[in-house]
Amino acid sequence: MERIKNFPYTPLQLAVHIYAWSELVIIIFDLFTHHLTANPIQQMELLTGRHALALLVLSLVCTPLNTVLGWREPIKRRRALGLYALMYAVLHVIIFIDLNNGLAWSLLIDTVIQKSYILYGMTAFLMLVPMAMTSFDIWKSRLGKNWKRLHQLIYFAAPIAALHYAMAVKGDVFHLSGDISQPVAYGAVIGLLLFLRLPFIRRFFASVRTRIRIPFSKSNPQPKAETR
Ligand code: HEM
Numbered sequence: 001m002e003r004i005k006n007f008p009y010t011p012l013q014l015a016v017h018i019y020a021w022s023e024l025v026i027i028i029f030d031l032f033t034h035h036l037t038a039n040p041i042q043q044m045e046l047l048t049g050r051h052a053l054a055l056l057v058l059s060l061v062c063t064p065l066n067t068v069l070g071w072r073e074p075i076k077r078r079r080a081l082g083l084y085a086l087m088y089a090v091l092h093v094i095i096f097i098d099l100n101n102g103l104a105w106s107l108l109i110d111t112v113i114q115k116s117y118i119l120y121g122m123t124a125f126l127m128l129v130p131m132a133m134t135s136f137d138i139w140k141s142r143l144g145k146n147w148k149r150l151h152q153l154i155y156f157a158a159p160i161a162a163l164h165y166a167m168a169v170k171g172d173v174f175h176l177s178g179d180i181s182q183p184v185a186y187g188a189v190i191g192l193l194l195f196l197r198l199p200f201i202r203r204f205f206a207s208v209r210t211r212i213r214i215p216f217s218k219s220n221p222q223p224k225a226e227t228r
Pocket residue numbers: 042045046047048049050051052053056089092093096118120121122123124125128161164165168169
């Protein structure tokens with residue numbers, strides 16, 4: 001997607017920033033105008049969790065958009081999406097620790113022990129933190145091959161976060177009952193996105209792109225700046 005003349009951002013870049021910040025503004029606005037249900041803290045917890053997961057999934061969409069369509073720009077937006085995902089995850093965790101449990105550590109530990117889905121959330125969170133911290137170019141050159149290895153944590157973090165979601169909602173993901181359609185949909189999308197990263201699938205799409213012309217695809221079909 002081309003830059004608009006004399007404007008420093010591409011439409012995709014703008015869409016990423018607008019989505020990430022507008023949802024936060026909406027949450028804050030709804031909080032102050034009392035539109036966040038009867039339990040605003042729980043609602044904020046849910047909303048920040050949902051946006052963290054949505055942004056994480058969007059960051060996973062970028063590479064398949066490159067391999068399937070040959071569209072390179074999403075690769076450049078992956079870092080922003082990942083960082084925004086962490087931003088919402090941090091807010092989600094702060095709301096859980098501070099507002100929900102009032103910084104009562106014994107209560108917090110009891111909750112973690114009683115609700116196993118929180119352990120899954122913590123695991124996903126602990127994987128996101130080092131990825132976000134090392135997402136800058138300086139770390140890429142410092143860590144060399146280990147950078148790629150570290151960032152492969154996303155293959156675990158995203159499904160674990162989806163599992164955390166599935167177990168947090170009312171219902172039983174293991175018996176496919178209750179309110180689990182959304183988390184199951186997230187799980188399916190994540191599964192598909194990970195499948196599209198398999199080397200033989202990538203090779204298949206690269207060879208298809210040499211034969212047919214796909215919108216967004218540049219004349220050279222082989223994606224170059226693949227990082228993870
Ligand atoms: C230390 C880490 C985490 C803790 C302690 C935590 C805690 C929680 C809690 C307590 C809930 C249930 C809220 C309720 O039903 O009242 C929840 C739901 C949720 N969390 Fe987390 N979470 C963590 C990390 C994450 C991460 C990393 C993500 C996504 C990337 C995430 C996404 C979600 C989602 C999508 C929900 C369900 C929202 C809904 O029901 O609509 N969480 N989390």
